[in-house]
Amino acid sequence: MSPTSAYVPLLHSDPDAHYDDGVFENDMQSKESFEQPIITKPHFSRVVYWTCALSLLFSGFNLLILGFKITMPNVQSSSHLEYASSYIGLDTLYKNRTPSQFAPITSFPILIAQVNQSDPRAVYLDTHRWSSTFGTVYPEDRRVLLTPTVTTYLQFWAGDFGMERCVLKLMVPSAVEDDVALSNVVTTLQVWQIKTPGKLDVQKLSWAHRPQRSDLVASWVVRPNSTFQSMEYRCPSGSFQTFELSCLDSGCLVDFHQKPKQKDLGFWLLQHSSL
Template sequence: MSVSLVDRSAPNHVFNDYLAMRTTRAGTISPNDRKVHVTQTVSTIFQFRAIDWGMENCELHVAIPPVDRPTTLALYRLNATVPLDISTLSFNVRPPRVAKLNNIVPGQDSLDWHRKLSCALDDVLVFELACSDDEPSGSCDMEWWQAREETAPAVYMIQRSTV
């Protein structure tokens, strides 16, 4: 799985994790935690790969704890069949949107949105979390660090057997 940011207002800008890197005796280490940020211009790209044979059913989850101010987010499926190179990913080179999966509205209650998808071995599934076009200008701003071991707040995928 990978998580990357893109910015419509700076369409050629490539985000990197240099600020979160740390140097050790073994070399430079990039953390497993990744920043998720959604504003009127910034969106977050999530990339997953189906890796287990016989597990052709995937379920995408968006889990967000209660928030003070409701915000309408849009979740899109992107047209990608090969892994994206996040070291060169920018708004201008991101894959096109092929479908809007849903509007997601975090609010005063915890949110656990999910959608089942088919996914064959080695399928690459890419999604974009963005502010909804219906959201008033300047009112959309969500940010969190997605930790690999935690489930909320998070966007994650589960693979299940077809049997």
């Protein structure tokens, strides 16, 4: 090719080519149909349907139970349930037998607590303790305190079979200056029996929520070097024996700590054989 020859651009398409108009239209229609979005109707499977139905059913059932709980009366606390006897059948075994002679059982109170008339809603918890080289020690002794406004409650557990004749005993030693604080005035102590179905709740015991009195067991004028006993009464096996100690005279005072190993001081429940 000579340098003076003119440049002729190539054709982009063959001018002699002839296209079929029908083929072109079909191709455009298929392209348009491909570009259009496919719209499908929502479809729920049976699993989703039954899952929703069961959820609604259980929700309604829970609401029904909640409604029953609201309308039902309060269930009695387990602390007021009767203690099951561990001596089933022994009463039949000892029937028509020669009366047995057993030594009396002396029981230490399982609970000693105070209430205060001058502070009706106060709850007094005896949690005295002391620290030692091997940890904190909670001693077994419990305080007995009586004043014109302070009342003390005692509770015993009469759990033994055939020991259902009980006597409440109070022992005051002679060395009162070391163990017992007594007022100089006459101190008249009244002992009331309390009917309780179970153990007293010391977490709630106060003057405003004190248990109701039942019978007057004894009335004693407390002096040093004295021993007092109530009349004998029946204490069924497997029962709680609860007493209220109150002071009648103005200015009266009884204050001491009762210990399980010091048998000559404090209140004790004597259980005698009833067989």
